[in-house]
Amino acid sequence: MNAMSRNATYNFAYLDEQTKRMIRRAILKAIAIPGYQVPFASREMPMPYGWGTGGVQVTAAILGPDDVLKVIDQGADDTTNAVSIRKFFERVAGIETTTHTAEATIIQTRHRIPEAPLAEGQVLVYQVPIPEPLRFLEPRETETRKMHALEEYGLMHVKLYEDIAKNGHIATTYAYPVKVEGRYVMDPSPTPKFDNPKMHMSAALQLFGAGREKRIYALPPHTEVVSLDFEDHPFEVQRFDRPCALCGAEQVYLDEIVLDDRGGRMFVCSDTDHCETRRAEGHRGELGGELSGEAK
């Protein structure tokens, strides 16, 4: 793609320059106060709420003509949401897109962090449905703001207590609350808690955009991100008892795929780019075809 092919009726990256400046100011403030939710004047986007209007606005505001964009939806590059957002920016910004994590400068994500470690200079943009971690415990926005301001986070542990009381362990598996730089409690968007440790001290800049709720928050590179827990029930990530069926990868987040109506199923990498890269390198899982000597 080059700049010539973009739709010239729209301003670069769809939003007008004033709007982009407004969003950039919110982003700068969010970076200055890691984990703090900055209100911003969220715009109507040509997609429904819940499809990533917040993430798209953040991406549009930080996108430059030389950027390379990758969009993932639950780790996959080839699902509807990912494909249409990628196409959208190809059309309104004429920028280059990719599916390879290492080649991208901006990665917009819905609910996963790529398996490959992110590098300095990369930006991860999250689509956030509900930015307020205290929302389901305290419905009043005036009260939750006060609780953030006064660092009253006991209620967050009430939720974890309830989990243990009901299930014997902390059963929250996604949107697992974290504390940022020992100050703000933050909702990492509905990413699986498997990805929480990747946020800690990440070299990449992480930006969170919630379009409907009109909030932006951020984690600057190398920020301390600690998942909340109890002393006698420490934070743990999900474990899988088998490797990826296609590429044989272990220690990655797996998706379950139903194969037939007789209980057949396989577990494969949720990060499609990671899986493809490994297969190109010759790694094979049990269902990955031509089991070669290299496969685990």
Place this chain on the structure above:
Amino acid sequence: MTIALRNADVFAAEDLPLLCVRGLTRTYGTRIGCAEVDLDVWPGEVLAIVGESGSGKSTLLNCISARLEPTSGTVCYRMRDGEMRDLYRLQEAERRLLLRTDWGFVHQNPADGLRMTVSAGANVGERLMAVGDRHYGRIRETATDWLGRVEISADRIDDQPRAFSGGMRQRLQIARNLVTGPRLVFMDEPTGGLDVSVQARLLDLLRGLVNDLGLAVIIVTHDLAVARLLSHRMIVMKDGNVIEHGLTDRLLDDPQAPYTQLLVSSILQV
């Protein structure tokens, strides 16, 4: 009105008042909520505020428990370090910390004071977690202990308060407030809406806890029997003014003000 009367066993423990209210006035526009109220509460003492509906009891209680800013006057509280501080000059963070550690507030309707959607154990444990306890086992142990002390069986610890009866909810609310070892507890009609036998048990329990823990309590009630059972001292309010004060037994047996005489004589005898 400076009250020099004190309960005898409190005398030795502490010679300084815990809470000092001076010239407290709250108006709603031109209407008076309560006017020029002075009162002191000593540690370990139970003070009852009685009066008919609309006499300004609840306004007074809300003003002295930092929930409603008074129009004029001061409310000073002796902090744990012994220093007397004006409540309405504290930082909001300090005031809220005070509210959930050193103070308790028992509402008439338990649903106002409880989190109805989380379990009884979490309701009791919330204050502990709010002050930084991060050990699940210990929190649960303390919660179980407190449920026992308010006569709720340990196997109800994971039930939500909405599955509890009115009396149990009220006892749960009391446990939730007392778990951090507060020194002062405010109660707004704690037995309102309960039938007499449940009321009697609750009063018995409250009296025991107050004695064991040496709590100071300010209790608002229109039920003189509750005041007689629980309180050491009473103040009687009418139309926003304090019209009589004194030791509970003296006041109920020998009411001086005409209104108090009327109030005492209108108790139904069974």
